[in-house]
Amino acid sequence: MSEMNYRDALNLALKEEMRRDPSVVTWGEDVALYEGSFKVTRGLLAEFGEERVKDTPISENTIVGVTVGAAMGGLRPVAELMTVNFALLAMDQIVNHMSKARYMFGGQTFLPMVIRMPGGGGSQLGAQHSQSLETFFMHCPGLRVAYPATPADAKGLLKSAIRDNNPVIFLEHELLYNSKGEVPEDPEFLVPLGKADVKRPGEQVTIVAYARMTVLALQAAEELAKEGISCEVLDLRSLAPLDEPAILASVGKTGRAVVVEECWRTCGLGAEIATRIFENCFDSLQAPVRRVSGLDVPMPYSRKIEKLCIPQKETIVQAVKAVMQGKY
Amino acid sequence: METKLRIVLPDQQLLKLYEQMFLAREFEERCAEQYTKGHITGFLHLYSGQEAVAVGATAALHRDDYIISAYREHAQAIVRGAEPKRVMAELFGKATGICKGKGGSMHLFDPALNFMGGYAIVGGQFPISLGLAFASRYRGEDRITACFFGDGAVNQGTFHESLNWARLWELPVLFVCENNFYGIGTEVHRSSALANIHKRTCGYDIPSEKVDGMDVIAVYKAVKYAAEKVRESGLPYFIEATTYRFRGHSMSDPGKYRSAAEHELWKSRDPLPNYARRLTEEGIADRKVLDAIEARCKARVEEAVQFAEQSPWPEDEQVWEDIYV
Numbered sequence: 001m002s003e004m005n006y007r008d009a010l011n012l013a014l015k016e017e018m019r020r021d022p023s024v025v026t027w028g029e030d031v032a033l034y035e036g037s038f039k040v041t042r043g044l045l046a047e048f049g050e051e052r053v054k055d056t057p058i059s060e061n062t063i064v065g066v067t068v069g070a071a072m073g074g075l076r077p078v079a080e081l082m083t084v085n086f087a088l089l090a091m092d093q094i095v096n097h098m099s100k101a102r103y104m105f106g107g108q109t110f111l112p113m114v115i116r117m118p119g120g121g122g123s124q125l126g127a128q129h130s131q132s133l134e135t136f137f138m139h140c141p142g143l144r145v146a147y148p149a150t151p152a153d154a155k156g157l158l159k160s161a162i163r164d165n166n167p168v169i170f171l172e173h174e175l176l177y178n179s180k181g182e183v184p185e186d187p188e189f190l191v192p193l194g195k196a197d198v199k200r201p202g203e204q205v206t207i208v209a210y211a212r213m214t215v216l217a218l219q220a221a222e223e224l225a226k227e228g229i230s231c232e233v234l235d236l237r238s239l240a241p242l243d244e245p246a247i248l249a250s251v252g253k254t255g256r257a258v259v260v261e262e263c264w265r266t267c268g269l270g271a272e273i274a275t276r277i278f279e280n281c282f283d284s285l286q287a288p289v290r291r292v293s294g295l296d297v298p299m300p301y302s303r304k305i306e307k308l309c310i311p312q313k314e315t316i317v318q319a320v321k322a323v324m325q326g327k328y
Numbered sequence: 329m330e331t332k333l334r335i336v337l338p339d340q341q342l343l344k345l346y347e348q349m350f351l352a353r354e355f356e357e358r359c360a361e362q363y364t365k366g367h368i369t370g371f372l373h374l375y376s377g378q379e380a381v382a383v384g385a386t387a388a389l390h391r392d393d394y395i396i397s398a399y400r401e402h403a404q405a406i407v408r409g410a411e412p413k414r415v416m417a418e419l420f421g422k423a424t425g426i427c428k429g430k431g432g433s434m435h436l437f438d439p440a441l442n443f444m445g446g447y448a449i450v451g452g453q454f455p456i457s458l459g460l461a462f463a464s465r466y467r468g469e470d471r472i473t474a475c476f477f478g479d480g481a482v483n484q485g486t487f488h489e490s491l492n493w494a495r496l497w498e499l500p501v502l503f504v505c506e507n508n509f510y511g512i513g514t515e516v517h518r519s520s521a522l523a524n525i526h527k528r529t530c531g532y533d534i535p536s537e538k539v540d541g542m543d544v545i546a547v548y549k550a551v552k553y554a555a556e557k558v559r560e561s562g563l564p565y566f567i568e569a570t571t572y573r574f575r576g577h578s579m580s581d582p583g584k585y586r587s588a589a590e591h592e593l594w595k596s597r598d599p600l601p602n603y604a605r606r607l608t609e610e611g612i613a614d615r616k617v618l619d620a621i622e623a624r625c626k627a628r629v630e631e632a633v634q635f636a637e638q639s640p641w642p643e644d645e646q647v648w649e650d651i652y653v
């Protein structure tokens with residue numbers, strides 16, 4: 001184990017996989033010479049050279065399409081989109097091509113590729129640079145979606161994503177890049193896709209969260225513990241496939257659930273998860289499931305009101321207390 | 329003056345070009361019939377009239393070269409080597425289809441033939457063709473990628489993004505624009521500021537030329553030259569083949585936006601009878617030889633229809649297969 005931040009853990013995952021497998025290549029806007037707008041690709045050009053680490057034009061849809069073609073042609077490409085907001089320009093290649101090439105071609109091809117994209121809000125970047133679009137990708141069959149909360153998971157999940165033979169949308173939270181944690185040094189350390197992780201065991205309420213929401217949920221759980229409320233924090237880690245057995249097992253045990261999502265509330269992943277809980281463990285529920293969500297507004301700039309739009313530790317604490325009191 | 333055929337190719341291969349064009353035409357015309365009978369459903373875009381492009385171009389490529397195309401691609405797949413019966417079964421939605429009945433007319437694919445797919449999002453194949461070409465270069469394969477598309481696709485963002493990118497990364501891609509002068513019902517002058525499509529590539533420093541896409545030999549020669557250029561230089565090249573579809577955009581289009589006179593003019597340039605005439609005039613085949621070729625093609629397509637009809641539907645469980653590896 002060694003302590004490192006989320007950015008360096010991702011960087012190490014890329015380096016280890018590129019050392020291990022010469023078919024792994026990476027590209028994106030400002031990825032090579034500039035070493036990434038969030039510096040996740042630092043040192044890659046120097047170590048692996050121009051043919052494996054490439055700068056691309058500002059052509060998001062084509063970045064994804066080239067990655068699809070390269071995967072179809074036998075490589076294991078990892079593309080970076082500068083931020084998730086720009087993935088909207090690439091939705092044609094992501095949804096119309098990458099997610100369904102295998103299916104519509106009758107299983108005759110597979111796409112071992114990863115599209116990395118930083119995202120999330122909270123840095124006063126305004127409406128067009130602060131979005132949480134995870135639900136958009138979860139909605140589409142054929143994609144895997146990962147969104148780590150800790151440096152260790154960041155490393156282990158990215159390595160699994162690169163080795164996986166399916167196309168993976170790999171989300172990274174911009175506010176987590178500097179967060180620190182213990183990371184296994186073993187180059188065979190992998191975190192499986194599709195497996196949630198109990199980040200804090202507890203008895204009375206399950207808080208289902210992911211990425212930065214997991215970090216806030218853990219802070220909320222700590223505070224609630226002082227008031228005698230025992231929370232289990234389940235970190236999804238992968239959003240597609242959802243680890244439904246883990247969610248149901250935890251809620252089956254605690255009998256209460258709060259789902260925390262950074263995305264917009266309407267048709268958000270909280271709605272999906274709450275529904276699955278209602279459908280499958282209605283009898284063990286002692287209170288209705290509650291959602292803590294991003295507000296259904298375009299993100300405002302001013303930090304005073306931006307804060308209202310993103311779940312906070314306090315709003316999670318309130319939601320847990322409401323569930324404990326059976327309030328709805 | 330037309331080139332003497334024997335200067336271009338040996339007799340055997342000249343006859344093969346005719347056979348492939350005839351097979352493609354016969355296949356498409358039987359598709360139309362099967363659509364009318366309700367055996368083929370959904371969108372059906374036929375290639376009749378454009379055969380010289382697929383046949384001439386494919387003959388000029390190496391068997392290892394990737395081909396990628398749009399949704400009007402039955403002929404391209406068959407000319408590359410796909411079994412007509414498996415393509416027909418695909419159109420019937422049968423489990424024996426080339427994509428198990430999951431793709432349909434617009435999504436043919438066969439990696440064993442290096443036929444890397446039909447795509448139904450106009451312009452969707454451009455970026456993918458670049459990725460394939462990059463993978464070939466990276467893996468040290470002696471392979472180029474031929475990317476086919478229509479005149480309508482050249483106004484998509486992916487076209488411009490991909491031309492720039494192909495030149496920038498020096499990718500071995502041969503772009504082949506099949507200019508049939510219409511994107512559905514919109515004539516090229518109504519959609520393109522510069523309707524002389526091949527001239528657009530100068531903005532991306534990609535050499536280009538225009539070729540008569542109704543003449544299989546002209547297409548063959550142009551693509552042969554272009555493919556060699558791409559292979560030698562590793563750089564992209566662009567061909568615009570002017571052609572015409574004799575049918576509507578798809579089976580649901582009666583094609584009222586085109587005048588009878590225009591249609592007649594292009595009909596007189598039908599690549600099949602014109603090439604047959606040259607073959608006989610130059611003493612490469614007489615009518616008997618051509619008749620035998622035609623009969624063979626008709627039998628193959630008849631067999632394809634029978635095969636498709638008799639093939640089983642996909643099992644219900646298959647709906648969940650092939651989403652993930």
Ligand SMILES: Cc1ncc(C[n+]2csc(CCOP(=O)(O)OP(=O)(O)O)c2C)c(N)n1
Nearest residue numbers: 400448449450478479480481508510511512
């Ligand atoms: C992105 C997108 N927009 C619109 C369509 C609908 N559409 C299908 S074919 C077509 C015309 C394309 O014309 P062209 O590229 O010239 O090909 P052709 O049909 O002539 O072979 C259009 C507009 C589509 N399939 N995809």
Ligand SMILES: [Mg+2]
Nearest residue numbers: 478479510511
């Ligand atoms: Mg057209």
